[in-house]
Amino acid sequence: MDDKSHYDAGLAKVNENLFESAIEDFTKAIALNPNNPHYFNQRAVCYLNINKFDLSLFDMNKSIELDDKYAYFYSCRGFLKTKMKDMEGAIDDYEESLELDPQNDITYNNMALALESMGNMNKAQKYYKKSNEILGYDPEKRELNEEQTYMVDKEESTSETAKTEPSESKLKEHIDQVNTENEEANSEEKKKIAKEVFTKKSTFKEFLGFIKNGFKLDKDDQD
Known part of the structure; x- marks a missing residue:
């Protein structure tokens, strides 16, 4: 799977409130393409939903750094x-x-x-x-x-x-x-x-x- 496919899989899981599983997909997308700010932002939103605020902040900072x-x-x-x-x-x-x-x-x-x-x-x-x-x-x-x-x-x-x-x-x-x-x-x-x-x-x-x-x-x- 390419980075976009992992990203789309993560979005589908977000819609089902499967945030921890979605994080895995977004992490795979980031590994393949670490320059896409949307990948970091979506993972940050997942961390926010499971109350991992420090990890969420790290990813949000990264998304802004990229764009x-x-x-x-x-x-x-x-x-x-x-x-x-x-x-x-x-x-x-x-x-x-x-x-x-x-x-x-x-x-x-x-x-x-x-x-x-x-x-x-x-x-x-x-x-x-x-x-x-x-x-x-x-x-x-x-x-x-x-x-x-x-x-x-x-x-x-x-x-x-x-x-x-x-x-x-x-x-x-x-x-x-x-x-x-x-x-x-x-x-x-x-x-x-x-x-x-x-x-x-x-x-x-x-x-x-x-x-x-x-x-x-x-x-x-x-x-």
Whole structure:
């Protein structure tokens, strides 16, 4: 097998949450081609998922060393640094990522979360606002723009909870509610959903839809 085949095999295992096995595939890909930054980044993500933060940081540093103009690498490392409680380092990486990709709503949101955790709410609100603008979400009107997935009736009554920007506290409330209503749900899947809210744009939009819908699941989701 060539390096690309090992890499593709690793990606398939990541989709199945087989992170340790995926690491083996990415390691084989790196051995055959040590100059591809994406191989290191994907292995780093696997290490992150199994809480081997030091190994993850090493690989993320290597991916940036190989390609220091790819915004996603900085965003990934910023997210890792929040897990390592290095908020200042995370903010530095998010700033670098936004310089390279100034229209990434997820990075703005993650920056806001890092600032909020440091008690800098005023600055955090600015980043939440920018994230919402890019996404097309108006927390005051509780609506998304027409081209977005979720729409809200303008005549629908608003609540104080729905007016606030997304934060980790809201995510926790959401997860607690899901835990109560679905006691037999797989716990690892819930952790994956929680992480994806802040790393995948599609899941982030679904979370915003959940907020604007008054923290109620759509009927289609309940079936």
